Amino acid sequence: MKRLAIAFGLFVAIVSAEGSIAQDKKDPPKASGVTVDEAKKCVFIDAKVAPRKLPNLDQVYPIELIAGWGAPKGKKAHEIVVAIDVDPSEVHKGLEKLGLKAGKPARGENTKAEGPIVNVFVEMPDGAGGNKRVPLEKILWDPKTKKAPPKMTFVFTGSIMTAIDPNKPDDKKYGADVTGSLIVLFPVSDEVVLQTAWTMKEEKFLKLDVNPEALPKEGTAVKLVIEVPEKK
Numbered sequence: 001m002k003r004l005a006i007a008f009g010l011f012v013a014i015v016s017a018e019g020s021i022a023q024d025k026k027d028p029p030k031a032s033g034v035t036v037d038e039a040k041k042c043v044f045i046d047a048k049v050a051p052r053k054l055p056n057l058d059q060v061y062p063i064e065l066i067a068g069w070g071a072p073k074g075k076k077a078h079e080i081v082v083a084i085d086v087d088p089s090e091v092h093k094g095l096e097k098l099g100l101k102a103g104k105p106a107r108g109e110n111t112k113a114e115g116p117i118v119n120v121f122v123e124m125p126d127g128a129g130g131n132k133r134v135p136l137e138k139i140l141w142d143p144k145t146k147k148a149p150p151k152m153t154f155v156f157t158g159s160i161m162t163a164i165d166p167n168k169p170d171d172k173k174y175g176a177d178v179t180g181s182l183i184v185l186f187p188v189s190d191e192v193v194l195q196t197a198w199t200m201k202e203e204k205f206l207k208l209d210v211n212p213e214a215l216p217k218e219g220t221a222v223k224l225v226i227e228v229p230e231k232k
Contacts, residue, residue, distance in 0.1 A: 102158025
């Protein structure tokens with residue numbers, strides 16, 4: 001009787017383990033793609049170099065977003081530098097873990113982003129087996145003049161909340177998780193996590209594109225790094 005009980009216990013354990021393995025194969029856990037390093041005061045986001053020309057569009061559009069969901073998921077996939085595959089709200093939570101509090105996003109003329117200032121870099125292979133961090137103004141340029149834009153100041157604004165169903169105005173979601181927009185250059189959207197300090201006045205003069213010599217080839221895995229600057 002004792003041997004029978006032991007054998008039955010082993011059978012149950014094997015069946016349970018096989019069931020767990022089958023479930024793991026069927027629905028493996030998804031990595032978040034967002035890493036918070038509290039010691040270094042940084043949030044790291046997995047990203048890939050985005051294409052500047054989408055096959056369904058007849059032209060290349062100026063950069064409006066630094067980072068967002070890629071095509072076909074992202075609504076602004078034709079205007080990004082790097083593509084991400086995470087919910088922007090996860091980045092928001094990561095910045096809060098570093099002690100920051102979101103400010104207020106800007107949208108339209110005569111508005112300005114509010115919130116704590118952060119540094120933003122793209123971390124990419126350096127060609128010698130290591131990595132290098134490059135600030136955004138070193139990646140973008142005016143394609144006509146070949147000149148880089150002025151130094152960028154990034155602000156942690158956080159996103160507005162957006163109603164998903166117009167018939168249910170109280171049923172709202174973190175707006176950046178609707179559009180997939182993480183960082184915007186100009187105040188053309190308030191459904192983002194970060195904005196620059198630029199206003200709509202700069203948009204008239206800064207028609208920016210990616211400097212082709214500043215980034216590795218399309219599809220290359222990189223890291224978007226958001227750093228909390230040291231207090232002076």
